[in-house]
Amino acid sequence: MKTSIVQRNRFYAFMRQRGVKAGFIATVCALMMVSAAYAAIVSHKISGEMPDFGAVNLDKRSPDGSYVVFTADRTVDGRRELYSVPTRGGTPIQLNPTMVYGGSVEFFSITPDSQRVVYRADQEEDERFELYSVPINGGTAVKLNSTLVHDGDVIIYQITPDSSGVVYAADQEVSTEDELYSVPISGGTPIKLSEGLADASDVYSIKISPNSQWVVFEANSESPGALELYSVPISGGVPQKLTTAGIYGKPKSLPIASMSFTR
Amino acid sequence: MNTDTDLYSVPIGGGTPIRLNPMLVAGGNVQHDFQITPNSLGVMFRGDVVEDEVVDLYVVYMNGTGLTPLNKTVIPEGDVAEFDITSNSLGVVYRADQEVDEVINVYSVYINGTNRTQLNPLLVSGRSVEEFLITPNNLGVIYSADQDMNDVLELYSVYINGDNPIKLNEPFVFWQDIMYFRISPNSLAVVYLADVEEDEVFELYVVPSIGGASIRLNGEILPPGGDVMDFIITPDNLSVVYRCDQEVDDKFELYVAYDARLFYLPVVTR
Numbered sequence: 001m002k003t004s005i006v007q008r009n010r011f012y013a014f015m016r017q018r019g020v021k022a023g024f025i026a027t028v029c030a031l032m033m034v035s036a037a038y039a040a041i042v043s044h045k046i047s048g049e050m051p052d053f054g055a056v057n058l059d060k061r062s063p064d065g066s067y068v069v070f071t072a073d074r075t076v077d078g079r080r081e082l083y084s085v086p087t088r089g090g091t092p093i094q095l096n097p098t099m100v101y102g103g104s105v106e107f108f109s110i111t112p113d114s115q116r117v118v119y120r121a122d123q124e125e126d127e128r129f130e131l132y133s134v135p136i137n138g139g140t141a142v143k144l145n146s147t148l149v150h151d152g153d154v155i156i157y158q159i160t161p162d163s164s165g166v167v168y169a170a171d172q173e174v175s176t177e178d179e180l181y182s183v184p185i186s187g188g189t190p191i192k193l194s195e196g197l198a199d200a201s202d203v204y205s206i207k208i209s210p211n212s213q214w215v216v217f218e219a220n221s222e223s224p225g226a227l228e229l230y231s232v233p234i235s236g237g238v239p240q241k242l243t244t245a246g247i248y249g250k251p252k253s254l255p256i257a258s259m260s261f262t263r
Numbered sequence: 264m265n266t267d268t269d270l271y272s273v274p275i276g277g278g279t280p281i282r283l284n285p286m287l288v289a290g291g292n293v294q295h296d297f298q299i300t301p302n303s304l305g306v307m308f309r310g311d312v313v314e315d316e317v318v319d320l321y322v323v324y325m326n327g328t329g330l331t332p333l334n335k336t337v338i339p340e341g342d343v344a345e346f347d348i349t350s351n352s353l354g355v356v357y358r359a360d361q362e363v364d365e366v367i368n369v370y371s372v373y374i375n376g377t378n379r380t381q382l383n384p385l386l387v388s389g390r391s392v393e394e395f396l397i398t399p400n401n402l403g404v405i406y407s408a409d410q411d412m413n414d415v416l417e418l419y420s421v422y423i424n425g426d427n428p429i430k431l432n433e434p435f436v437f438w439q440d441i442m443y444f445r446i447s448p449n450s451l452a453v454v455y456l457a458d459v460e461e462d463e464v465f466e467l468y469v470v471p472s473i474g475g476a477s478i479r480l481n482g483e484i485l486p487p488g489g490d491v492m493d494f495i496i497t498p499d500n501l502s503v504v505y506r507c508d509q510e511v512d513d514k515f516e517l518y519v520a521y522d523a524r525l526f527y528l529p530v531v532t533r
Contacts (some may be wrong), residue, residue, distance in 0.1 A: 040523045043482035046504070047517035055515045056506055065497035068504050070517055087497055087504060087519060214275050231275050240277035 046085050048092045053077040058107075061087065062114035067136050069095070069117055071105050080104040082119055084136050093138040095119075102126035110136065111163040116185055118144070118159055118166055129153045131168055133185055142187035144168070151175045156205070159185070160212040160234065167193070167215050167234065169203040178202040180217055182234050191236045197221040208234065216242070268292045270308055272325050281327045284308065290315035296345075299325075300374070302352040307333075309343050318342040320357055322374055331376045337361040348374075349401040354423060356382075356397050356404055367391035369406050371423050380425040383408055397423070398450040403472060405431070405453055407441045416441045418455055420472055429474040431455075438462040443493075446472060449500045456491055460484055467491045467505050467520065480520035481507060488512035 047056050047070060057080050059070035068087055071080040082105045083092040095117055096105055103126055108119035118133050131154040134141040144166055145154050155178050157168035165185050169178045172190075180203045181190035193215055194203055201221035208215055215234050218227045230239040270293040271280040283306055284293050290311070297308035300322075307322045320333040320343040333355055334343050344367055346357035353374055360367045369392040372379040382404055383392055393416055395406035404423055407416045411434070418431040418441045431453055432441065442465050444455035453472050456465045459479075464487075467480040480503055481491055492515055494505035502521035508514050 041478060041480055041482070041520055042523040043480060043509075043518050043520040045509075045516055046519050050514070050516065052514075055513075056517050057515075059493075059495075059504070059506055059517055061495045061497060061504060063498065065499045065501075068495075068517060068519075085517075087502060088521070089519060209275060216275065229273075231277065242273045242275075242277060242280070243271075244280060 044089060046087070046089045046092075047072060047083070048074070048085070050074050051077075060108070060110055062110050062136060063112055064114040066114065067110075069108060069110055069136065071108065078104075080106075082108055082117065082121075082134075084117065084138070095134045095136075095138060096121060096123055096132070096141055099123040100126055109157075109159055111159050111185060112161055113163040115163065118157065118185070120154055120157065131157055131166065131170075133166070133187065144183045144187060144190070145170055145181070146172055146190055148172050149175050155203075158206045158208055160208050161210055162212040164212065165234065167206050167208055169206060169217075174199075178204075180206065180215070180219075180232075182215065182236070193217075193232045193234070193236060194219065194230075194239060195236075196238050197230075268295075270297055270306065270310075272306065272327070283323045283325075283327050283330075284310055284321070285312060285330060287312055288315050294318065298346075298348055300348055300352040301350055304352070305329075305374070307346060307348060307355065309346065314339075316340075318344075320346055320355070320359075322355070322376075333357070333372050333374075333376055333379075334359055334370070335361050335379060338364060340364045345395075347395075347397055349397055349423070350399065351401050354401070356395060356423070358392055358395060360391075363388060365389075365391070367393075369395045369404065369408075371404065371425070378424075382406070382421045382423075382425055382428070383410060383419065384428070386410060389413060394444075396444070396446050398446050398472060399448055400450040402450065405444065405446055405472065407444065412437065415439060418444060418453065418457075418470075420453070420474065427473075431470045431472075431474060432457065432468075432477055433459075435459075445494070445496055447496050447500045448498055452496075452500070454480070454494060454496055454503055456494070464488075465490045467494055467503065467507075469503070481505065481509060481518070482520070483509065485509060486512055 054074045056070050056072045061068050067084050069084045073079050082095040085092040103123045105119050105121040116133050117136050120129050122129050131144040132141045152171045154168050154170040167182045169180050171178050180194040183190040198221045201219050204218040206217050214231050216231045229242040232239040267287045270283040273280040293308050293310040299306050305322050305324050309318050309320050311318050323330045341360045343359040356371045358367050358369050366386050369382045390409045392406050392408040405420050409415050415435050417435050420431050421428040442456040452469050454469045458465050468477045470477040489508050491505050491507045494503050496503050502519050504519050506515050
């Protein structure tokens with residue numbers, strides 16, 4: 001390093017003696033500009049080699065840009081499995097374990113801290129969709145929901161903004177009754193968040209507050225056709241109804257995008 | 264039966280909901296695409312508040328005070344079609360046919376309703392601004408419109424105050440179109456899909472957001488039927504990941520494009 005600095009100083013001294021330092025810098029700048037103008041764009045495949053039937057179905061990049069996560073049927077025609085690959089290329093890593101016949105990854109999300117991937121798949125029993133979490137660079141996929149009742153499914157989920165947990169709705173305890181749970185991102189015992197809602201009520205949509213402390217959800221607890229808005233601490237508690245009769249309690253379905261939060 | 268949809272705010276832990284919109288005209292509604300300002304002080308919403316089926320844009324404080332209309336009073340049959348708030352909460356950009364019915368222009372306005380500026384030049388009947396994005400640095404707006412040729416969507420850049428309007432793509436002919444575009448996180452580049460080489464074959468290009476030469480990012484001219492389906496710009500602004508049937512028609516695979524010589528997209532060098 002020291003030798004290099006001495007050499008560089010000698011070089012500059014030489015250039016100064018010749019009175020061409022300014023010209024040299026100008027030349028370098030010009031070369032950089034020419035280089036930019038004639039950029040060498042490279043494009044290469046990062047999803048790896050695929051059989052004739054294979055195709056990438058869905059892809060997302062990690063928030064930090066280091067990984068691309070995608071689903072593709074690379075091994076069995078029509079079976080969407082989950083892969084991650086460094087953005088600049090490398091060998092794609094399969095994130096889900098071996099699946100049952102008919103199984104597929106239906107949807108996935110990357111945590112805001114880019115460390116894990118959460119996905120919904122029927123990987124253990126065909127048509128029974130459960131929720132899993134796996135490190136983005138590969139490792140053991142952990143099931144996040146508890147054992148589901150017969151015909152039970154995880155319906156919807158959302159990752160907390162601080163990447164610490166997942167909130168999901170599932171008919172986990174009673175078939176066709178979608179209830180709300182929170183669970184740590186790397187697995188654990190889910191906490192039921194819809195405790196106290198009437199039997200046979202369903203949770204329809206979820207939104208987590210930007211500080212990851214509250215969950216707001218829509219449910220039809222009071223009347224089958226009327227959606228009401230509730231909030232509950234993510235750590236558990238009694239859901240608080242936010243709407244009042246006659247304001248929100250009209251038979252309609254409000255898209256989750258219509259629910260917003262102050263920060 | 265009352266079918267009006269109103270807008271309310273309520274403390275997240277529970278409390279009394281406050282209605283944010285004024286009394287609606289019979290048949291009026293607040294649209295579902297309302298947004299809370301990034302600084303959490305206000306809510307912006309579209310609604311046919313004054314006249315049924317005439318949708319205006321409003322901002323109101325979270326406590327229900329200070330309701331301010333943001334668009335110029337639209338013509339009968341006119342509507343505010345879409346809006347977005349700058350990330351610093353100071354401004355709003357919106358599309359509306361507030362001058363001529365079905366001619367949709369793009370406008371910027373301060374959040375207090377002042378300094379409303381039309382960002383695109385006057386459009387002839389039948390033409391419209393199709394889509395817009397605010398640059399992440401809040402200085403500019405990129406939009407697609409059939410501004411210069413009917414039914415040919417091209418890409419334009421303009422400062423958010425209306426200065427320095429430029430076309431970003433090389434001038435198109437009748438069969439060329441911009442399909443989709445995104446701005447790099449550092450606001451320097453616009454990446455877009457367009458059928459430039461062959462009709463309906465959508466390829467990937469990058470252009471500096473302040474204008475310059477467009478460079479194709481997908482490596483080869485695509486095979487017949489080939490398309491770049493979608494893309495994402497990496498957060499470090501260095502590369503673009505795209506999904507494309509680049510080798511076999513309808514076999515979509517993932518690719519990354521970057522500048523091998525400089526190791527970053529050429530536009531970033533500006």
